[in-house]
Amino acid sequence: MSRFANKTVLVTGGTSGIGLATARAFAAEGAHVIVTARPGRKVEADDGFELVPLDAADVIGARALGAHLAAAGRKLDAVFVNAGIAEFASLTDATEDLWDRTFGTNARGAFFLIQALRPVLAQGASIVLNGSINARIGMPNSAIYAASKAALISLAKTLSAELLPQGARVNVVSPGPVTTPLYGKLGFDADTLKQVATQIQGQIPLGRFGTPEEIASTVLHLSAPESAFIVGTEIIVDGGMSQL
Template sequence: MNRFQNKNVLVTGGTSGIGLATALAYAAEGARVIVTGRDQAALDQAASSLGADALAIRNDAASIAGSRELANALSAKGIKLDAVFLNAGVAKFATLDAVDESLWDLTFNTNVKGPYFQIQALAPLLNAGASIVINGSINAHIGMPASSVYAASKAAVISLAKTLSAELLPAGARVNVLSPGPVETPLYGKLGMDQATLEATAAQIQSQVPLGRFGKPAEIASTVLHLSAPESAFIVGTEIVADGGMSQL
């Protein structure tokens, strides 16, 4: 299939995990892919795997200035976007008594403020029929202990998909959320836990998934592409959950 032939797509946080899997899936279907990230070596490696037309741009997803810089960089190259996957995010889990202002600010700056102002900055660059997909999380729904700040940030972006779709539809763009359950990505190594706690947490989470396993990045990527393609043009301002049945228990 070549659903994205001659299309420009942007994946924030596109150098590993779900972001990279999605960028590769777009490229395999003919897209010119732009990925962002903070680590230059990872950006260079991602660009080399995405084809000669790919762009890799160093960018801070939590920064309003960074949002504007990214939009300006694309505009300077004459790039208009057909699909955007706002994937960059942070997950730091802590119990209520351990949460401090810095954890709150890091989480909400990256997971809520960043996507919001990135959409604002990119709006003039969206082609008619463009699709924006925001990476959510089932943590917004399941009440997992120690996830209060992270879950609240993901609940916020689910709400944003509804309101921003209403605002952008007159210009021909739509916004949706894809909320994964536990997925085999490097994000689980960045939760701020020691190895023993991380392994115990992963085992406990997996036991709650009816399919009995974590998801694969490529499985999430396939749904992002569906939401980005014209075939899903009637899906607007909503959330698709891909969690192996975890949130249905």
């Protein structure tokens, strides 16, 4: 298929995991892909993406990106707001810094990026936010992270209402456990990480973790004309973990 031929799409956090898989999926269907990444991060040379250094919490940088695209007369047909952080702490151990850092990246960063990109959204553009099933389940130690993702689910509804007059819509894809580098960044040693992964896998009715490519396929569906009647909605992709 070439659903995105001659289209320009933006994927934040597009150098690894779900972001990279989604950027590659867009490119495979003909899109010109712009990916953002923290300064210093790189994408593989053979992917041919346009790389923009941008931290997900950098509102000034987001505005600069929007202004640059506007000055160049470029329009975005799809945006996948994927970049974010996942840090966990118990109610006892959680700090104000963790709260501010998590919401500053996952919620505040996403909101002001969309604000900055609004002038360069093409007619009929699609924005997909990367949520999480943590917003739907009561997992201990995930309160701050889960709340930041719940904020994105709310934003999909309110921002859709604001953007519909210009033909743009916002939806959420909420992954369950996925085999991405994120799990290697949780601060566990190898043995503990294996035990945690086994425990989580046992809670998934399908009996396995999802793949970044499976999440990417849902993002592309929500970004394509075929889903034009889907607005302000969350699609959960978790192997049944939060549903059964």
